[in-house]
Amino acid sequence: MKDKKIAFIGAGNMAFAIICGLIKKGFSPAQIIACNKSNQTRRQELSELGITVNLSNKEAVKHADVIILAVKPQMMSDVCSEFSEIDFSDKWIISIAAGISIHRLETLLPSAKNIIRTMPNTPALIGEGVTGLFAKSHVNLTAKHFTETLMNAVGKCYWVEEECKLNQITAITGSSPAYFFSFMEAMQQSAIQMGFSEQDARDLVQSVALGATKLVAQNPDVSLSQLRENVTSKGGTTAEALNVFNQHNLTQIVNEAMLAVITRAEEMEQSL
Ligand SMILES: NC(=O)C1=CN([C@@H]2O[C@H](COP(=O)(O)OP(=O)(O)OC[C@H]3O[C@@H](n4cnc5c(N)ncnc54)[C@H](OP(=O)(O)O)[C@@H]3O)[C@@H](O)[C@H]2O)C=CC1
Numbered sequence: 443m444k445d446k447k448i449a450f451i452g453a454g455n456m457a458f459a460i461i462c463g464l465i466k467k468g469f470s471p472a473q474i475i476a477c478n479k480s481n482q483t484r485r486q487e488l489s490e491l492g493i494t495v496n497l498s499n500k501e502a503v504k505h506a507d508v509i510i511l512a513v514k515p516q517m518m519s520d521v522c523s524e525f526s527e528i529d530f531s532d533k534w535i536i537s538i539a540a541g542i543s544i545h546r547l548e549t550l551l552p553s554a555k556n557i558i559r560t561m562p563n564t565p566a567l568i569g570e571g572v573t574g575l576f577a578k579s580h581v582n583l584t585a586k587h588f589t590e591t592l593m594n595a596v597g598k599c600y601w602v603e604e605e606c607k608l609n610q611i612t613a614i615t616g617s618s619p620a621y622f623f624s625f626m627e628a629m630q631q632s633a634i635q636m637g638f639s640e641q642d643a644r645d646l647v648q649s650v651a652l653g654a655t656k657l658v659a660q661n662p663d664v665s666l667s668q669l670r671e672n673v674t675s676k677g678g679t680t681a682e683a684l685n686v687f688n689q690h691n692l693t694q695i696v697n698e699a700m701l702a703v704i705t706r707a708e709e710m711e712q713s714l
């Protein structure tokens with residue numbers, strides 16, 4: 443585990459969250475190489491963490507045992523074309539890209555035998571991530587175990603039995619931090635309109651989000667409906683808010699939003 447060299451190809455929001463999470467959990471920066479395209483500020487941040495930067499993608503991959511493909515899906519084909527002369531048969535490939543199937547990765551990196559497709563999320567930065575994982579049955583158990591240990595260092599892992607389930611995981615955990623941020627932004631905006639300062643509005647909204655989440659986590663035997671009902675006094679204020687949500691059919695809106703994620707991921711799988 444600790445003797446494997448790990449190269450991140452792409453060091454953007456998601457890769458950086460994982461890298462910082464790994465370092466916080468005691469992984470050695472000396473194990474990690476990270477490549478990006480041009481962002482010097484990010485290179486400086488990585489360098490300050492003690493991570494090797496400034497290698498070409500190709501050099502990084504040559505030096506690594508494990509390659510984490512962390513560029514935007516639209517870049518994957520171009521980036522992988524740089525690796526045509528590298529033999530991947532003894533290397534492990536972990537992709538975090540949405541909408542890039544294992545079949546596509548096998549085509550892009552024909553010598554690769556051990557490819558693991560994952561779907562992490564940005565709370566990995568603080569060790570609270572969730573990562574969905576999938577690998578075909580022939581993939582080396584040690585490679586699978588390594589990937590699980592790596593992603594467990596930054597949160598929880600959830601293996602899926604079929605690759606198509608990863609698109610569902612994208613809707614449930616990959617994209618979803620943004621749903622919560624959106625909801626919190628809307629609440630903050632409303633509080634600002636009432637006259638609260640931006641900072642106070644943020645503090646209040648963030649405290650309630652944290653409190654509500656902790657209530658859920660610390661009461662595993664209490665259903666979400668029950669927790670909601672505990673706030674909702676008959677004929678009181680909360681019921682009025684929930685009525686507005688119901689009038690606009692919040693449940694259906696959320697369902698449509700999550701299905702839209704899956705549709706987009708499937709479109710990407712067909713087109714990239
Ligand atoms: N953000 C998220 O919450 C999640 C993202 N993902 C997946 O992670 C991947 C990255 O997303 P995200 O981090 O958000 O995107 P970002 O745009 O933040 O990061 C993309 C990274 O790729 C780098 N890059 C671009 N071109 C090249 C190249 N030719 N060679 C090397 N590096 C290159 C960029 O460098 P530079 O900045 O210098 O241009 C940047 O570091 C995507 O495939 C996405 O589907 C998966 C789960 C969650």
Ligand SMILES: O=C(O)[C@@H]1CCC=N1
Pocket residue numbers: 540612616617
């Ligand atoms: O928006 C995206 O496509 C990526 C995948 C999940 C979260 N961010």
